[in-house]
Every structure is written in structure tokens, then in C-alpha cells.
Amino acid sequence: MKRSLFDKVWDAHVVEELPGGNALVFMDLVVAHEITTPPGALSIEREFGDKLYEPNRIVAMIDHVAPAKDSATALQAHTVRTWAKRQGIRFHDVGDNGICHVLVPERGYVTPGMTVCCGDSHTCTLGAFGAFALGIGTTAQAGAMLAGCLILQRPKVMRVEVTGELPFDATAKDLALTVIATIGFRGGTGYVLEYTGSAISALTMEQRMTLCNMAIEAGATTGIIASDETTAAYIAATPGAPENWMSQAADDDAEYAATVTIDARTVRPVVSWGTNPGECAPVDGCVPLDAPQASLSYMDLRPGQELRSIEIDQAFIGSCTNSRIGDLRAAAEIFRGRRVSVPTIVTPGSQAVRRQAEREGLHDIFQDAGALWTHSSCGPCLGMSMGVLAPGMRCISSSNRNFPGRMGDGGRVHLAAPAVVAASAILGRIGSVSDLLRRDEENAGAAQRELAVTA
Amino acid sequence: MIVEGAVLAIPRANIDTDQIIPARHLTRIDAEGMGEHLFEGLPDGAALLASRPDATILVTGENFGCGSSREHAAWALTGRGFRAVIAPSFARIFLENAYTNALVPVTLPQATVDELARAQNIAIDVEAETLRADGGPPISFALDALRKHFVLGGGFLQYLNAKIPGIRAWEAAR
Ligand code: SF4
Numbered sequence: 001m002k003r004s005l006f007d008k009v010w011d012a013h014v015v016e017e018l019p020g021g022n023a024l025v026f027m028d029l030v031v032a033h034e035i036t037t038p039p040g041a042l043s044i045e046r047e048f049g050d051k052l053y054e055p056n057r058i059v060a061m062i063d064h065v066a067p068a069k070d071s072a073t074a075l076q077a078h079t080v081r082t083w084a085k086r087q088g089i090r091f092h093d094v095g096d097n098g099i100c101h102v103l104v105p106e107r108g109y110v111t112p113g114m115t116v117c118c119g120d121s122h123t124c125t126l127g128a129f130g131a132f133a134l135g136i137g138t139t140a141q142a143g144a145m146l147a148g149c150l151i152l153q154r155p156k157v158m159r160v161e162v163t164g165e166l167p168f169d170a171t172a173k174d175l176a177l178t179v180i181a182t183i184g185f186r187g188g189t190g191y192v193l194e195y196t197g198s199a200i201s202a203l204t205m206e207q208r209m210t211l212c213n214m215a216i217e218a219g220a221t222t223g224i225i226a227s228d229e230t231t232a233a234y235i236a237a238t239p240g241a242p243e244n245w246m247s248q249a250a251d252d253d254a255e256y257a258a259t260v261t262i263d264a265r266t267v268r269p270v271v272s273w274g275t276n277p278g279e280c281a282p283v284d285g286c287v288p289l290d291a292p293q294a295s296l297s298y299m300d301l302r303p304g305q306e307l308r309s310i311e312i313d314q315a316f317i318g319s320c321t322n323s324r325i326g327d328l329r330a331a332a333e334i335f336r337g338r339r340v341s342v343p344t345i346v347t348p349g350s351q352a353v354r355r356q357a358e359r360e361g362l363h364d365i366f367q368d369a370g371a372l373w374t375h376s377s378c379g380p381c382l383g384m385s386m387g388v389l390a391p392g393m394r395c396i397s398s399s400n401r402n403f404p405g406r407m408g409d410g411g412r413v414h415l416a417a418p419a420v421v422a423a424s425a426i427l428g429r430i431g432s433v434s435d436l437l438r439r440d441e442e443n444a445g446a447a448q449r450e451l452a453v454t455a
Numbered sequence: 456m457i458v459e460g461a462v463l464a465i466p467r468a469n470i471d472t473d474q475i476i477p478a479r480h481l482t483r484i485d486a487e488g489m490g491e492h493l494f495e496g497l498p499d500g501a502a503l504l505a506s507r508p509d510a511t512i513l514v515t516g517e518n519f520g521c522g523s524s525r526e527h528a529a530w531a532l533t534g535r536g537f538r539a540v541i542a543p544s545f546a547r548i549f550l551e552n553a554y555t556n557a558l559v560p561v562t563l564p565q566a567t568v569d570e571l572a573r574a575q576n577i578a579i580d581v582e583a584e585t586l587r588a589d590g591g592p593p594i595s596f597a598l599d600a601l602r603k604h605f606v607l608g609g610g611f612l613q614y615l616n617a618k619i620p621g622i623r624a625w626e627a628a629r
Contacts, residue, residue, distance in 0.1 A: 015625040016618070020600030024618060026626065036525065038484035048616060072482035079484045121524040121548060137526035137552035138486075139611055147615035148622050151601065153547075185469065186518040189544065219521060221547055276469060294467075298498075382523075384478040403473045403522060405496040 002251040004157045005226050006192045009132040009248065013115045015149055025152050027144045028114040031100050032060040032089070034076040036119030040142030041083050052087055053148035059109055060084045061092035063099045066377040069385040098350020098376050101125035101213065101320040105205070105234075106352055108241025112227035113248050117144050122320050122400065124215040124222035128208035129231060130248055132192075134222045155221040156257035158183070158191040162199035164264040169433060171330070172207035173322055173398070173417035175199070175262075176214035177270045177280045183260055185278030188220030191258065194250065195225050199264035205234040206324045213321045214400055217277040226250060269432050271307055272402045272415040274299060279402075283307055283420055283432040298404050299412050300392075307430050310414070312394050315344040315425035316407075317418050318374075319381040319399035323349030325356050327398065327418045332362045334422035334433060335369035341428035344371035345387045347379040371425070383407040396424045456581040456607055458538045458559055460511030462588075464572035465494075465503055470515060471522035472549065474500075476531040478523075489527050490534025504535070512579070513540045514572045517565070520549025529556040539579055541586075543568050554602035555611045561586065561596050581606055 003011070016024040032041070037060065044052070052058070060080050068074035077094070084091035092103060101122050104110055112130035116123060119141040126133035136150060144150050160179060179193070193215045195208075203211065208225050215223030226249040235241045268282040274295035281288065287296070287305045296303065301310070317323070317331050328348060346366045348354040354376055357363055366373045380387030381399040383406055389395055391410025398421045402413040414430060423436040431439075474496035476489060483489075494500030504510075513532065519542040520528055529552040532540065539559035553560040559579055563571070571577065574588035581603065585593040598606070605611045 015622050018601050020602065022599070022601045024622070026622070035481050039486050039526075042484065044612070047612065053619070053622070070482075076482065076484055119524055119526075121522065135524040135548055137524055137529070137548055137555065139526060139555040140551055143612055143615040146612060147619050148626070149615065149618065151615070153599070186521065186544070186546075189518065189547065219518065219546060276471075382473075382478040384481065388479075401473070401522060403471045403496075404498070405477055406473050409477065409496075410498075 002254045004159070004194050004254045004256060005130060005248055005250040006132065006157045006194055006224050009113055009115065010154065012113065013132070018151065021153055022151050023154060024149045026115060026149050027117050028057060029109060029116040030058045030141060030144045031104055031116065031118035031123065032058060032080065032141070033063050033100050033118070033120065034080045035064045036138050037141065038076055038079040040119070040138040041145070042079070044142050044146050048146060050087065052145050055088045057148065058145060059090045059104065061097050061100055061103055062094050063097055063103070064378045064382065065385045066097055066375070067094045096351060098352060099320045099323065099378055101209070102323060102349030102353065105129065105209065106238065106350060108235065108238040111235060111242055111245035112231060113246055117141065117150055121216045122213055124220070125209050125213040125320055127212040127215065127222045127224040128205060130225060130227040132222065132224065135216060155192045156190055158188065158193050158258040158260065159256040160193050160195050161259065161261045162195065162197040162264050163261060164199055165202065166199055166264045166267055169269055170267040171269070171417040171419065172203055172210040174270050175264070175267050176211045177272065177277060177415065178262065178267050180214060180218045180278045181280055182262060183218050185217070185276045186219040188215060188218035191220050193218065193220045193223040194256070195223060196250070200225055201228060204326060205230060206326045209324070210321055214277065217400055269417060269420050271396070271420060271430055273301060273307060275402055275404050277400065277402060277415055280415065281307060283416070283430065308435060310394070310430045312342055312396050312414070312424055312429060314342055314387070314389065314393060314395040315340065315421050316347070316380045316387060316395055316397040316399065317421050318345070318347030318349065318379055320349065321400040322398035322418050323347060323353065325353050328353070328357050328362050331418040331422040332365040334419055334426070334436065335371065336365050338369055338426045340370045340425040342425055344425040345374060345380055346371050347374045348376050351376050380407055383411065396421050396430060457578055458581060459578035460538065460576065461507055461509045462512045462514055462571070462574050462577050463503065463507040463510035464514045466514070466516055466569065466572045468516035469518045469521055470497070472520055472525050472528040473522055475520065475528040476525065481525060481527055486530040488534070489531040490536070493531040493535040511536050511538045512577045513537050514568060515540065515542045517543045519545050521546035524548045526552045526556070529553055529558050533558055541568060541571055541577070554599065554605050557606045559606055563594070563596050567594060
């Protein structure tokens with residue numbers, strides 16, 4: 001049978017078929033962070049002594065709340081820190097850290113054909129490298145550290161073919177949201193999304209990570225993209241990455257359980273209006289007339305309301321979706337020479353990204369614009385430490401989840417690409433880059449008229 | 456094994472793990488104490504729980520447990536005394552977490568779930584994969600043939616631990 005890319009990676013890692021359609025699947029890498037790892041790590045030590053399958057196949061870091069915000073989160077971080085030391089596990093502490101899905105690829109821990117798991121749903125990000133990477137619970141992660149394997153039901157594979165070219169103003173984030181809106185917020189459940197097509201080949205590795213990052217938001221087990229020259233060039237430029245890895249792609253005429261085709265030319269800059277990432281529409285569009293009442297009342301919006309009329313209270317650029325150097329450059333383009341009109345937080349995805357941004361002077365652009373430039377952390381994305389929203393506050397965010405309460409109890413979140421977040425931060429309402437340019441022109445016109453009058 | 460008890464119905468689709476337990480409570484290094492914060496992310500969560508304080512069976516909507524991988528969602532449910540969740544569908548990670556925590560995940564068609572949402576009491580026979588609502592006729596459902604074993608008391612980590620020699624042999628021959 002002709003196999004998909006996913007099938008090949010899966011087949012190469014099945015140790016044993018198990019009852020009920022399950023398989024014992026070997027994991028090449030287990031990623032650990034301070035929020036979900038401690039209970040599992042400690043229970044293995046308690047029940048099985050200090051036995052791990054292979055400490056060399058684990059990498060740990062502090063990412064969600066970095067540095068700790070109180071004694072409880074300090075204990076979480078310290079538990080991972082001391083455990084990693086005891087077990088001889090590679091560890092990235094505060095200062096040398098990053099959001100796991102940003103740090104793992106930039107340190108060369110992931111290469112095509114690998115299997116990776118982490119107690120974090122956005123592990124699907126790493127599918128950008130042609131790896132089978134998935135999020136799991138704490139106990140499953142403990143199992144993978146103890147025995148090197150997960151127990152999984154074999155997912156079906158959905159081919160998501162993206163033809164043509166993205167318009168100049170549409171980004172990988174807009175494509176990711178469009179995919180979710182197309183197949184539905186739970187349309188990917190039971191599937192791996194295998195992205196193919198000319199628009200995918202044209203994406204950079206960072207953009208592919210943004211796209212794969214949101215596969216979970218369609219309910220999919222993960223996303224995956226075949227490795228190519230772009231992948232090879234990224235890995236070659238990554239210090240510490242292995243030199244030997246095998247490029248893999250789907251067979252021609254591979255069979256898929258489902259296929260969806262999206263014409264990239266139709267992708268517009270989008271923003272979410274509802275309470276799940278599938279509830280989004282073009283920035284210059286309106287809230288749909290048939291929008292569910294529950295979403296509308298939580299978001300305090302009306303059917304048919306223009307999205308550009310929505311005023312915001314905060315803006316956030318960061319998270320494992322959009323916090324890499326390319327995202328920061330795109331945002332800086334917009335901020336350059338302008339001022340924000342709402343509190344704006346810019347949080348790089350890793351300390352390495354932070355240092356690169358500072359070498360390029362991006363931190364000056366953000367701060368000149370009046371935005372807050374922070375150290376790396378998950379930060380406001382999960383409403384756990386900095387930048388938490390109060391009930392009723394509205395934030396436009398480059399992150400991935402707009403669930404009720406996600407960024408703080410009662411807080412409202414609109415998801416968008418970094419450039420749209422930046423433009424909105426300046427406008428004080430939801431708006432696209434074109435809206436911003438139009439405003440600039442109007443302001444320039446008004447200034448000229450004023451000059452003419454005073455002359 | 457019979458799992459029996461009072462029913463709490465929250466017939467809504469897409470209840471995600473942030474609604475089951477918001478991130479601000481993910482600050483422990485063990486699985487304790489999560490039950491106190493169950494459904495704090497639902498605006499009416501506290502009132503719903505107070506309406507059936509003795510509930511042990513949750514009947515809910517499609518795609519239950521979507522979003523974050525946090526096993527804390529399963530711990531919050533078991534910590535509060537829930538022993539089963541009945542829904543038309545579950546998100547994958549939540550489903551896996553339910554099994555490893557012996558929280559029985561019962562998948563049934565929407566129409567059946569709608570009827571069960573009106574029940575006062577449900578008794579689930581885990582081995583037989585049937586349930587009865589308020590003493591009514593048995594309704595069959597299917598559990599994962601392997602993971603059922605973890606609900607019935609077989610330890611998940613012990614199961615994997617026993618597989619290690621085979622895994623090492625597979626890896627050596629890789
Ligand atoms: S940035 Fe947000 S979504 Fe990504 S890992 Fe951190 S908390 Fe999760």
C-alpha cells in the first residue's frame with residue numbers, strides 16, 4: 001500500500017500491536033516542563049526507584065511561569081531542576097530557557113522522522129520537521145520516560161492540501177485559523193493533518209511551526225509536513241543539531257482517509273470573534289449572522305457587527321504559535337515609528353530569540369512604541385502569571401486559544417497574526433495593516449490641512 | 456465493577472480543560488486538591504455542582520476535554536468524586552487521561568446522551584459495557600479493550616514497566 005508520511009514514521013516506531021487497536025509506539029524524545037512533569041516524574045521515582053528508560057532521550061526546561069511567580073510555582077520549577085540533575089537529564093533553566101515548542105527545534109533536538117511527546121498539547125508544533133510529535137497527559141509522559149513508549153490508537157490521516165500562493169498580507173497564522181474554520185474546531189479529531197501543496201513548500205520553518213502548532217485546535221492528534229531543502233537548511237544552521245537524519249515524504253498516490261483542499265489565494269488576514277479558534281473571520285469582515293449565542297454573549301458581540309469596530313484593552317505578541325524571530329520582525333515593522341494606544345506585551349519565545357531580537361534592535365522599536373518587552377515565558381497566553389485579564393477585558397493576541405477564561409477569568413481573547421495584533425495595538429481597536437496605513441494617510445492629510453490653515 | 460451514582464448533566468459541547476480547571480490552579484507537584492477547583496472556568500460551574508453535590512456521573516456534550524493536555528482535568532473530576540463521564544465524543548488526550556485515572560469514559564450517540572441527561576441515577580457495568588438509567592433497560596457502549604484494564608485496577612505504569620524487556624529488544628534490533 002502507498003503510505004502517507006505519517007504512516008511511515010508511525011510504522012517505523014511500532015514496537016508491538018496491542019489489543020483494542022492500540023500500539024506500543026517508541027518515543028525518540030520526551031520533552032518535560034515544570035507544570036505537567038513533576039507529578040509523573042515523582043511517581044516514577046516513588047514506584048520504580050530512579051529507573052528511566054533512557055535519560056538521554058529526555059530534555060527538560062522551565063517555560064510556563066519563568067521565573068516563578070510565587071512559592072508554589074518555584075517548587076514546581078525546583079522539582080524539575082533537581083529531578084533533572086538527579087537523573088542526568090538535559091535541562092534548560094531560567095535564563096537559558098524558552099517555551100518548549102520554540103526551544104526544542106532551535107537547539108537541534110528534533111529532526112525528521114523522529115517521534116516526540118510532551119505533556120503539552122502544542123507539541124504538534126514539531127510536526128513542521130516531519131516528526132510525529134504529540135501532546136499527552138502526565139501519566140502517559142511518565143510511561144514514556146519509564147518505558148520509552150506510549151500506548152496510542154493509530155490515528156487516521158487527513159491530507160490538507162494548500163495550493164497556490166498566500167497573498168502578501170496573509171500569514172501562516174491566517175492559514176492555520178483558516179484550516180480550523182474549514183475542517184471545524186473538532187473536525188480533526190482522530191486524525192493527523194498531513195499538510196502538502198505549493199503553499200506549504202513555500203513556508204519557512206518558523207511558519208510551518210505556526211501552522212502545525214494549531215493542528216490541536218482542530219482536535220487533531222498532530223500536524224506533519226514532509227522535510228525538504230527548507231528543513232535541511234534550517235537544521236544545518238542549527239548549532240547542536242545532528243548531521244545524520246533521513247528525509248522522508250509520502251509516496252506518490254499515498255492513500256488518505258480524508259482530503260481537504262484549500263486555495264491559498266483565498267486566505268485573508270483573519271481574527272477570531274468567538275470562544276474557540278474555529279470561530280474566526282476576515283479582519284475586514286463581520287461577526288457571522290448565525291454565530292452561536294453562547295459565544296456572542298461571552299464575547300459581548302452582536303451578529304453582523306463589524307470586527308473593526310471592536311475596541312480592545314490589551315495586546316499580546318508571544319506564545320508558542322507566534323513568538324519566533326520572524327514574528328517579532330513582522331510586528332516590529334508595524335510598530336516602527338508609531339505608538340501603541342493600549343497596554344501591549346511582547347514576549348519572545350525563547351531567550352535565544354530574545355537575544356537575536358536585541359541584536360537586531362527590535363527591542364528598541366517595541367519600547368519606542370510604548371510596548372512592554374519581556375523575557376521569555378508562556379506569559380499571558382495561559383492566564384497564569386503576567387498580563388492576566390480581568391473579567392470583561394478584551395485582548396488581541398498572537399497565541400492559539402480564545403477559550404472562555406483562558407487568559408484570565410472572564411477575559412475575552414481575539415486571536416490573530418502578529419502584524420494584525422500590532423496594528424490593532426496602535427489603533428486601539430481590531431484592525432488590519434491596511435487600516436493602519438489608511439489611518440496614517442488620513443492623519444498626514446489632516447496635518448497638511450492644518451498647516452495650510454495656519455499658513 | 457459497577458459504577459453507580461447521581462447524575463450531573465452539563466449538556467454543552469466543547470467544554471475544554473481550561474473550563475474544567477483554569478491554569479491558575481496548575482501549581483502543584485502532585486495530583487492533590489484539584490477537586491476543589493472543578494469547573495471554576497465555567498461561569499456557572501459552582502452553581503451546577505451545588506445543584507447535585509452528590510453527583511458521581513457527569514453527562515455532557517461533544518468534544519469534552521478539548522484543549523490543553525492537562526491531566527489536572529481528570530484529577531479535578533476524580534478529586535470531586537466523579538467516576539464516569541458520558542458524552543457523544545471526547546478529545547483524544549482527555550480520553551487517554553480518563554482511562555489512566557479510572558474515570559470511565561462512555562461514548563454514546565447524541566440522542567442517547569440527551570436522554571441520559573434527564574436521568575437521576577445511572578449504573579454502569581464496566582466489564583459488561585452496559586449502563587442503566589433510573590433502573591431502565593440496559594444500554595450498550597464500547598470501551599477501549601486494552602485501556603478498560605486500567606479502569607478495572609490494572610496499573611498503567613505497571614503495564615508499561617512489564618513491557619520494557621521487549622522494548623529494549625526491539626530497540627536493539629532497530
Ligand atoms: S505558549 Fe501558551 S499554548 Fe504555548 S505552551 Fe505556553 S501556555 Fe501552552
